[in-house]
Each structure stands twice: as C-alpha cells, then as structure tokens.
Amino acid sequence: MLELKNISHYYRNQSRNTEISVFENFNLLIGEGEIVSLVGKSGCGKTTLVNIIAGYTEPTSGSVFMNGEKVVAPGKDRIVINQIHDLFDWMTVYQNMRLVSNDDNDINKYLSMTRLSEFADAYPYELSGGMKKRLSLARALVVDPKFIIMDEPFNSLDYQLREKFQEELLDIVRKSKKTILFVTHDIEEAVFLSDKVIILSGRPTQIKKEIVISFSKNKVDSIRDTEDFIFLKKKIKEEM
Ligand SMILES: Nc1ncnc2c1ncn2[C@@H]1O[C@H](COP(=O)(O)OP(=O)(O)OP(=O)(O)O)[C@@H](O)[C@H]1O
Numbered sequence: 001m002l003e004l005k006n007i008s009h010y011y012r013n014q015s016r017n018t019e020i021s022v023f024e025n026f027n028l029l030i031g032e033g034e035i036v037s038l039v040g041k042s043g044c045g046k047t048t049l050v051n052i053i054a055g056y057t058e059p060t061s062g063s064v065f066m067n068g069e070k071v072v073a074p075g076k077d078r079i080v081i082n083q084i085h086d087l088f089d090w091m092t093v094y095q096n097m098r099l100v101s102n103d104d105n106d107i108n109k110y111l112s113m114t115r116l117s118e119f120a121d122a123y124p125y126e127l128s129g130g131m132k133k134r135l136s137l138a139r140a141l142v143v144d145p146k147f148i149i150m151d152e153p154f155n156s157l158d159y160q161l162r163e164k165f166q167e168e169l170l171d172i173v174r175k176s177k178k179t180i181l182f183v184t185h186d187i188e189e190a191v192f193l194s195d196k197v198i199i200l201s202g203r204p205t206q207i208k209k210e211i212v213i214s215f216s217k218n219k220v221d222s223i224r225d226t227e228d229f230i231f232l233k234k235k236i237k238e239e240m
C-alpha cells in the first residue's frame, strides 16, 4: 500500500523571489493491486507528485510510505515511466534492457511483447517515438516492480497503438498483480484502465473528486462504446 501523508510542496525561484505552493497537506492512499489514474489540468502538480512518490524529489513537508516504510530515495520497488526520454542513447535496445536484468528469457519476452525483438541491436535514435516508449515500458516491466508509476506514458503513441497498449497493460496487471499509478490527460484512457480516477483541483492542489470505476477487470475494447462508459467519461469531464 502507498500512503501520502500531509504532503506540502513549494517551489522557490531565488532570482525572482517568488514561491508557488503546489501541494498543501495532500493525502492519498493507493491499495495493493489497484490501478489509480490521476487527472488534472496542466501544471497542477501531477509530475511533481510522481517525483515525490518515486523518491526523486523530497517534499517540503510530509511523508510517503510504501507498505509502512518511509520513502527516502528511489527504489526498485517503484519504477517510473516518464513523460521524457529516459533511455541510454549510447546503448542498443538489448543493452538498455540488460542494464536492469540478467535474465535473457525475460528480456526477450518483454521485447517480444512490445514488438521490439527485431530492433534488439538498434540504438534509440533509430527508433520512432512510440518504439522508444515501448522500450521504456519493456525495461520497467523486466524489473518486475510491484508498483509502476506512469506519467503520460502513451502520449507519443498513435491512436491504435495507444489502445493496444492500454489493453496490454491491463493484461499484464491482471497476470502479475501490479499496483499502478497512472497520470493522463486522456479521460477515456483513465476510465478504461482504472479502478479509480482521482480528479485534482488547481493549486494548491487537492483531490476534487474520486470516481470509482466498477467495470470488471476483464475489460475488452468494446466496453468503450457502452452507455455506462460514455456516462463516466462525461461525468469526469464535467468535474474537471
Ligand atoms: N523544478 C521546478 N522549479 C520550479 N517550478 C516548478 C518545477 N517543476 C515544476 N514546477 C512548477 O510546479 C507546477 C506543477 O508542475 P508539474 O510539472 O508537477 O505539473 P503537471 O500537472 O505534471 O503538468 P503537465 O500536465 O503539464 O505535465 C507548475 O506550475 C510548474 O511551473
């Protein structure tokens, strides 16, 4: 279980002598095996929160607990897939995977799952944006973390690939019982993937509303066209 307790975070700009308060006494609980999406306007603090949970950023005050233990640094129990390019450019696709895993079978399994097997010897600059993202995902999965934090991971994918990835992610989660925190601007993606959608307000950011998504975890693509699904999308849009 992940617990954020009374998180406050400020950014100071020394030269302009200004301060922005992104969070004030923010609390959040994510249960094991849950898929939770965070949605909110650009600049409300989603990436800041991701960095705090990952252990990259120390909050101004408050604490993050992972299964009761305080988070003080990044750890292999929490893997982040970023908005930004996070591959090692001087290493091939295979070497990027090898850096985090010694298991060839696993490496090949995830390269195949993300349809990158043919590109094992290519360098990141030889891949498209979507392929790079798939490699980031493959690399996170091969580490087999309990908790995956994804910050708009599918933005560079085309529409069809994006839906395919959403389904694959659900499949992986179903098989391997992962806990996922998923940041997205895409309401449909949030409804499709999540057990719960958390809508954030503007700064200082608080939880505006939590919406429980009660479709079964065995989601199929056709669920997107159902009345319930469309209703939930509309409801979240209105709340934002
Ligand atoms: N390193 C930093 N120094 C100063 N201000 C920062 C820093 N990082 C973020 N901010 C500010 O904090 C606020 C929240 O930024 P953050 O990147 O967390 O937003 P976000 O919700 O992830 O936005 P987006 O949806 O556009 O990715 C913004 O106003 C931003 O300008």
Ligand SMILES: [Mg+2]
Pocket: 046, 047, 048, 083, 151
């Ligand atoms: Mg962001």
